[in-house]
Amino acid sequence: MRLPPWYLTFPVFVIGLIMLLPLGYLLLKACSASPAEILTSVINQRNLKLFFNTLLLGVAVVIFSTLIASPMAWLTTNSDLKFKPLFTLAGVLPLAVPGYVTAYTLLSLTGFQGQQVLGVNLPNLSGFLGAWIALTFSTFPYLFLNLRSAMFGVNPALSDSARSLGYSEWETAWHVVFPQLRPAFLAGGLLVFLHVLGDFGVVSLMRYETFSYALFSQYMAAFDRTYAAWLALILIAFTCVLLVLEMRILSKNQYRQVGKMQVQPIVPTPLGNWKWITYPILTSVVFGSVVVPTLTVLFWSSRGFNVSVLTKLAEVILQSASVSIITAILATLIALLITYTSIHYPSTFSDIFERLSYIGYAMPPLAFALAWVFLSLHGFSLIYQTFWLLIVAYVLHFLAEAIGPVRSALLQIPNHLEEAARSLGSSPLAAFLRTTVPLLRNGLIVSFAFVFLATMKELPITSLLSPIGFDTLALRLWSHAEEAMFVEAAPYALVLIVVSLLFVSTILFKESEVA
Amino acid sequence: MKRKFKVILTIISACVLINVVKAADELVIYSGRSKSLVEPIIKKFEQENTIKVNVKYGNTAQLALTLMEEGNKSPADLFWAQDGGALGVISKNKQFTLLPPETLSLVPKKFQGASNQDWIATSIRARVIAYATEHLQAKDVPSSVFDLTAPKWEGRVGWAPRNASFQSFVTGMRVLVGEEKTESWLRAMKDNKTKNYPKNTPIIQALAAGEIHLGLPNHYYLLRFKKSNAKFPVEQKFFQSGDPGNLVNVAGIGVLKTSQHPKMAQKLVNYLLSAKAQQYFSSQVFEYAVTDETIPNPQLLPLDELVKQSPSIDLGQLDDTEGTLKLLQRVGLL
Numbered sequence: 134m135r136l137p138p139w140y141l142t143f144p145v146f147v148i149g150l151i152m153l154l155p156l157g158y159l160l161l162k163a164c165s166a167s168p169a170e171i172l173t174s175v176i177n178q179r180n181l182k183l184f185f186n187t188l189l190l191g192v193a194v195v196i197f198s199t200l201i202a203s204p205m206a207w208l209t210t211n212s213d214l215k216f217k218p219l220f221t222l223a224g225v226l227p228l229a230v231p232g233y234v235t236a237y238t239l240l241s242l243t244g245f246q247g248q249q250v251l252g253v254n255l256p257n258l259s260g261f262l263g264a265w266i267a268l269t270f271s272t273f274p275y276l277f278l279n280l281r282s283a284m285f286g287v288n289p290a291l292s293d294s295a296r297s298l299g300y301s302e303w304e305t306a307w308h309v310v311f312p313q314l315r316p317a318f319l320a321g322g323l324l325v326f327l328h329v330l331g332d333f334g335v336v337s338l339m340r341y342e343t344f345s346y347a348l349f350s351q352y353m354a355a356f357d358r359t360y361a362a363w364l365a366l367i368l369i370a371f372t373c374v375l376l377v378l379e380m381r382i383l384s385k386n387q388y389r390q391v392g393k394m395q396v397q398p399i400v401p402t403p404l405g406n407w408k409w410i411t412y413p414i415l416t417s418v419v420f421g422s423v424v425v426p427t428l429t430v431l432f433w434s435s436r437g438f439n440v441s442v443l444t445k446l447a448e449v450i451l452q453s454a455s456v457s458i459i460t461a462i463l464a465t466l467i468a469l470l471i472t473y474t475s476i477h478y479p480s481t482f483s484d485i486f487e488r489l490s491y492i493g494y495a496m497p498p499l500a501f502a503l504a505w506v507f508l509s510l511h512g513f514s515l516i517y518q519t520f521w522l523l524i525v526a527y528v529l530h531f532l533a534e535a536i537g538p539v540r541s542a543l544l545q546i547p548n549h550l551e552e553a554a555r556s557l558g559s560s561p562l563a564a565f566l567r568t569t570v571p572l573l574r575n576g577l578i579v580s581f582a583f584v585f586l587a588t589m590k591e592l593p594i595t596s597l598l599s600p601i602g603f604d605t606l607a608l609r610l611w612s613h614a615e616e617a618m619f620v621e622a623a624p625y626a627l628v629l630i631v632v633s634l635l636f637v638s639t640i641l642f643k644e645s646e647v648a
Numbered sequence: 649m650k651r652k653f654k655v656i657l658t659i660i661s662a663c664v665l666i667n668v669v670k671a672a673d674e675l676v677i678y679s680g681r682s683k684s685l686v687e688p689i690i691k692k693f694e695q696e697n698t699i700k701v702n703v704k705y706g707n708t709a710q711l712a713l714t715l716m717e718e719g720n721k722s723p724a725d726l727f728w729a730q731d732g733g734a735l736g737v738i739s740k741n742k743q744f745t746l747l748p749p750e751t752l753s754l755v756p757k758k759f760q761g762a763s764n765q766d767w768i769a770t771s772i773r774a775r776v777i778a779y780a781t782e783h784l785q786a787k788d789v790p791s792s793v794f795d796l797t798a799p800k801w802e803g804r805v806g807w808a809p810r811n812a813s814f815q816s817f818v819t820g821m822r823v824l825v826g827e828e829k830t831e832s833w834l835r836a837m838k839d840n841k842t843k844n845y846p847k848n849t850p851i852i853q854a855l856a857a858g859e860i861h862l863g864l865p866n867h868y869y870l871l872r873f874k875k876s877n878a879k880f881p882v883e884q885k886f887f888q889s890g891d892p893g894n895l896v897n898v899a900g901i902g903v904l905k906t907s908q909h910p911k912m913a914q915k916l917v918n919y920l921l922s923a924k925a926q927q928y929f930s931s932q933v934f935e936y937a938v939t940d941e942t943i944p945n946p947q948l949l950p951l952d953e954l955v956k957q958s959p960s961i962d963l964g965q966l967d968d969t970e971g972t973l974k975l976l977q978r979v980g981l982l
Contacts (some may be wrong), residue, residue, distance in 0.1 A: 151870065179977075240853075337810075337846045353709040356716070356737050356969070462660060462815060479765050504718045518723060520664075595708040597714055597730035601676055601723075612682040621684065 137478035138561075145474050148467060149486040152493055152529060155504035159496075161361035166463050174360050175367065183202055184371075187343040190264055190336075191329040195322050197269040201418060202276035202321070208411065210284040213401040222638055223419040224277040227270055228586040229633030230426050231607060233334030234626055236267040238429040240338060248545075257638075263339035270421055271335070272328050275534075276321035278582065282538050282575040283317035286545040289400065313429070319379050320537025324583075326375065327494055327533070330368060344368050348497055358503075365500045372495035376488045427630065433623035450632055453589055453605040455519070460527040461585040465577055467528065468535035473569075476543050487536065494533035502597040523598045530594060531587050535580035542576025543569075582637045589633050608634070671845040674700035676723055678715065680708025680730040681899055689928050693919050699912055708734045709812065715904070716741055725907040726916065728770070728899070729940065731794050731812045731967045733819075735767045735900050742907030744902040745910065747917070754921045755938045756955065759898050767902035770920045771935040774954060775817050775895045776883040778863045778870055780855045786885060793821075797836035806843045806851045807859040813866050813897050819959055819972045820895040827975070834979045844981070855882045864893070868934040871947055875880070879951065886957050896958045897966075899935070 136142075166174070202224070208214045209221050227235065239258055258266065287310055295309045296302075333349050336342070348364040351357050404411055417533060475483035493501065505526050509517045516522040546569060554564035571575075590607045599605075606629040613622035679686050683705045704711070708730040715722055715738055722743075726741045729735045738744060744766035751768060752760060757771035779789050790796060795806050808814045843860055845851045851863040852870055865884075873880045881973050887893040901920060903913045919925055926937040930945045936954055945949045949957065 240850075338850070340844060340846060353707070353810075353812075356709065356713060356718075356734075357973075358713070374926060459660060459663045462656070499713075503713055503717050506714055510718060510721045514721065515720075593710065597710060599704075601702040601704045608705065609683070613686055 135478055136480075137483065141470065141474045141478070143379070144467075145471055145483070145486050148471070149489045151525075152489045152532075154508055155501055155529075156492060157497055157637050158504040158507055159362045159365055159369075159500065162358050163366055165360045166363075170359075170441050171363065175363050178363075181368070183342060183344050183347050186341065187330060187345075187371075188636060190261065190268070190343060191326045193261075193265050193452065194268045194272060195325050197265065198273035198325050199318075199322065200277050201269070201273045202280060203318075205415065205418065206277050206280035206284055208404075208415065210281055211402055212411075213403050213417075214411070217636075220415055220419065221281070221545065222283070222643060223415075223423050224274050225582070225637055225641065226274075226426075226630070227275045227422045228583070229270075229589065229630050229637070230271065230626075231334065231590040231592070231610070231629075232267070232271050232332055233338060234430075234610070235271045236263070236335045236338040236642060238426045239263065239267050239270075242425065242429065259339050260341050264336050264341040267335045267339060268329055272325045275328065275537075275583070277326040278579045279317040279321035279324075279541065280314060282579045283314050283541045283545070285575050286572075287313050288545075313344065313545065314541075316383060316541040317382060317537070320541055323375065323379055323491075324534060324537060327558070330372065330495070331497055333497075340409050344371075345497055349499065352499055353482070361500065365497050368497065369492065369495050372491060376491055378487060380484060381582070402547035408571055421452075427627075430623050430626045430630065433629055446628065449604050449606055449609060450628065452603060453607070453629075454632060454636070456523060456527070456605070457585045457588040459524055460531065460588045461581045463524065464528045464532050464535040464584040465539070465580045468532060468539045468580055469573070471532075472536060472540040472543055473565075476492050476540070487540075487544060490532045490536055493529040494531070496530075498530065498591070498593040499597075502526065502594045504597055505594075518600050520603075522601055523595070523600070523603075524597050526594050527588050530591075531584045533636070534583040534587055538576040538583070539573065540576075546572045578641065582641065586633055586637060589629065652922045669796050674702050675725050675909055675916065677701060677703045677726045677728055677916075678711045678726045679703050679705050680711050680734065681728055685933050686728070688932070689920070689925050693916060697915065697919070699915070701916070707900040710738055712737050715743060718906075719743075720906060722904060722906040724904050725909055725913045726901055727904055728901040729767075730899055731816060732898050732900060732966050733812055733816055735761060735898075736900060736966065736969070738902065738904075739766050743884045743904055743906070745905050745907070747903070748914070751917060751921070754918075758955065758961075759896075759900075759938050761900070761902070767900045768917065768921070769898035769900045769938045771826060771899050771926070771929040771933065772896050772938055772954070773813070773899070773935050774886070774958065775813070775864065775893060775897070776867045777893060778852065778855055778882055778884055780861045781883050782858060783861045783879045786883065789885060791888045793864070793887055794833060794880045796842075797833065797840050799818070799840070801862065803838070803841040803843070804861040805837070806845050806854050806863040807837070808845045808847050808851060808865075809976055810844075811847045812930070815969060815976070816897045816966050817892070817895045817964045817970050818976065819866075819968055820959065820970075821892040822884070822972065823961055823966070824892045824959055831975060831979065834975070834981065838979060838981065852882060856880060862876055866897075867948075888893040889957050890959050892959050894957050894959060895961070896936075896954065898938075921970065 164172075205220065205224055209217050209224070214220065240263070291307050291313075292309050295305045300308065330343075331345055332343075333345050336346050337349070344364065345368065347359055348368065350366060351361040421485075468490070471487050472562040475487040496504070505522065506517075509522050513522075514523075550568045551564045554568050555561060559567065592607055592611055595605055595608060606625055610622055610629060613625065677690075683703070683892065686703065686705070690703060693699070694701050704724070706714070711727065712729065715724065715727060718724075727735070727738055727744075729738075739761050744761075744764070746764075746766055747768055753767055759772060761767040777789055777793070779786075790798070790801075815840040818834070821833070842909050843854070845854065848865040848869045851860075852864045852873055854860050855863050856873075860895055867884065870880070870882055870884050873882070901917055903910060903917065907913050921939055923941040925940070927942045929935045930937045930942050930948060934945065934947065934952060938951075940951050975977060
């Protein structure tokens, strides 16, 4: 085992420690109750039911998302599918739509509201089914983009050799291609699951009780920070179990290339007769993820569009986009630093610090934001309610979304390339910049996109930690939606979707041109 | 490569520059009332008094939690909340200062923090019974909230147990008819298959959809739906006079002890109680004014009529949210 140099160890260590601070806050709050109170509030039948509900929804959403995302990722990278950009866009768009908007659009297409829009009276979606559909449509992109970037990195030469050595197509896929995609599957699936764990908007609109739903109502209705802290800790413990499981699976399967890295262009597989079912299925996904939200929002906009709503819009867009850009850049860089350390200098230390990044994501946003109110006022009061605290909180919260894509991209790069560059006289930094970074492009871009989109639509952290007078598209949207002013809210939803899309699609397509 | 770094650096610095906000030595409000309702009236106040006001918008409960977390380090001057419960919590936490008698005298005693005299209502909303007009007529609607447990209404009523206004209503019922009667009413409602909704808006939508036929929302949600669609198939009315189902709740404001500008803060409180501001709440926001100097909104009852319809209760007694939550948890509604 080689020890990482200090310039990697030190920042990784510091970031890990900062990540642990909010956890310390939760423990502090949690321990202010008497042991007997704790016992009755933590171990009871209701928590068991919440646990089961949460688990069921998480597993169901991960399965459904995998069924949508994997064929879509393969089709948009490896087949002769037409309109690839459109279908890729369909796999990204849902990330631009806040969960409560997705749920709301689904709800507004059923029942009485739906009758107004569609002219058909569909039964009202709600409960498990509603939450399952809404969450799948809003989270499958995490898997889709992770897989897509990994598929670009799969070396076709390996599959060719496998076939030439007598493997059938299926055997090649199973034994050669799938293992290379495993880190992407795990990272994407984990994100989807964690997203379900933390979701509040969708489950509350669909009236399906999960852990975070209970936690939220504890804070919001009871102002009970002690019990809420316990629920948050249970949620984090749950996450830790998942993380350990993922780590076990990953460490058993280390796939690194030893030979020459050849960036070969992918030869598109012809779809043949499969196209007759491919296009209709993909079209229905596009319908669900692009057409429905956009049309619903357009419909509401058309119901009384008011230009005065859009005053100061430019400023709000700038503020929204600028914090999101900075957050996304910082999170991607830190994710690169952390995963680079853990992959090139594998040790228990680096593994643990990589896993720590998920703590910020696993913490319910409201608890996370309150922790930072407390921590900043009692430690760094100068940054309280400034732009900087907001950025710090965003980066720590969304870091986990950036880890997956960078990690699976790094795993596909042979590390002796960099060593070769160094042995030829390059400094470590130059070697890294010239050999590894160019090969990492896809991964970095996807990480950036994840964090950018998540930040654009974030609510609780933004509303508690932002500087006074700071305004984002999501805050404006929420302010109207909260008061049932859908007509007034619609333009903001539309602008949020359009800005996010323009931004992310530009980057994604630049990337696929190169690849 | 170098050029790319330059581009990225330029983007980053541009992003930072956009957001370097000036140091704020102006009035700071934490508002649990949403921007769409608050901004117009705050703008008027700024223009008329040349005082710069900065508002931090958020959810009432989240802001109350933030204030509790901030304690004596809070940068806020005022807390403007959407419901009495949150004001009660901050008042109990001893974070508000006393309001002067001349301010308190503007509003009926019923609508202020009576025990501590440290917050005051700025507008009122009422609980009502809403009904789906495609299924029921006004005369079919029961005259007391206690009649909703009749077998006739099985599975036909909707409520929002997690909604703060609903919880205040339950707290009010506990004060009015006692703990036991409230609990048995809640249990009977649950057994009668009353449907749970996350908040008021979905209740109105479910009524329109015919999913339920009766609902227990606040009065103004329906008025907003009607604004964009006059034919919306839902109507609403009060139960009989004094029924717990007609409870009123307040939006209210208090000045924080941490305020750097207590005089300016007090000025804003008085402005919100002026005829101009009160008129705005009643004609634009569809809420009831708390002073009687306004021209009544034809869709609303006059203030004295509302006082008559609403049950006799001291809103200061509505701060036992925790007891209500324990009750709702015991019954299995939370």
